[in-house]
Amino acid sequence: MLLVNLWTLHRDPNLWVDPTRFVPERFEERELDSEIYNILPFGVGRRACPGSVLAKRFMANAIGSLIQCFEWERIGNEEINMTEGIGLTMPKVEPLIALCRPRQLMVKVLSNI
Numbered sequence: 028m029l030l031v032n033l034w035t036l037h038r039d040p041n042l043w044v045d046p047t048r049f050v051p052e053r054f055e056e057r058e059l060d061s062e063i064y065n066i067l068p069f070g071v072g073r074r075a076c077p078g079s080v081l082a083k084r085f086m087a088n089a090i091g092s093l094i095q096c097f098e099w100e101r102i103g104n105e106e107i108n109m110t111e112g113i114g115l116t117m118p119k120v121e122p123l124i125a126l127c128r129p130r131q132l133m134v135k136v137l138s139n140i
């Protein structure tokens with residue numbers, strides 16, 4: 028069995044400028060499905076994730092809905108500690124606590140669900 032270390036690949040300073048900085052703009056210029064093998068969130072080849080198309084669509088919908096339907100605020104002003112904890116889903120050592128409230132336009136919609 029061959030396991031590819033995606034964690035290291037996605038943080039390799041030879042492949043990424045300032046790899047641990049959150050810079051979503053770095054993906055603007057290209058498609059994730061391109062032939063460039065320095066980002067493989069869904070694996071590659073015959074055993075690659077069969078749910079990748081669903082996941083990408085769903086993520087855009089989920090994040091879009093969270094932003095469209097709710098106002099988000101941080102609690103506190105201190106810098107967010109991004110240190111990674113141990114676990115399969117990469118938890119943060121310090122959980123991020125945020126406050127959300129439905130946007131005025133959404134109160135009626137959400138109270139009917």
Ligand code: HEM
Nearest residue numbers: 067068069070071073074075076077078079081082083086
């Ligand atoms: C953000 C969401 C997701 C990520 C990052 C992700 C990532 C991955 C990765 C890295 C693999 C291993 C690929 C390999 O072995 O090279 C995998 C396998 C798999 N994923 Fe996903 N996945 C996601 C969502 C989904 C969804 C929504 C489904 C199903 C609806 C799904 C179903 C599967 C299955 C069945 C496999 C095993 C494929 C095999 O071993 O042949 N995944 N996924």
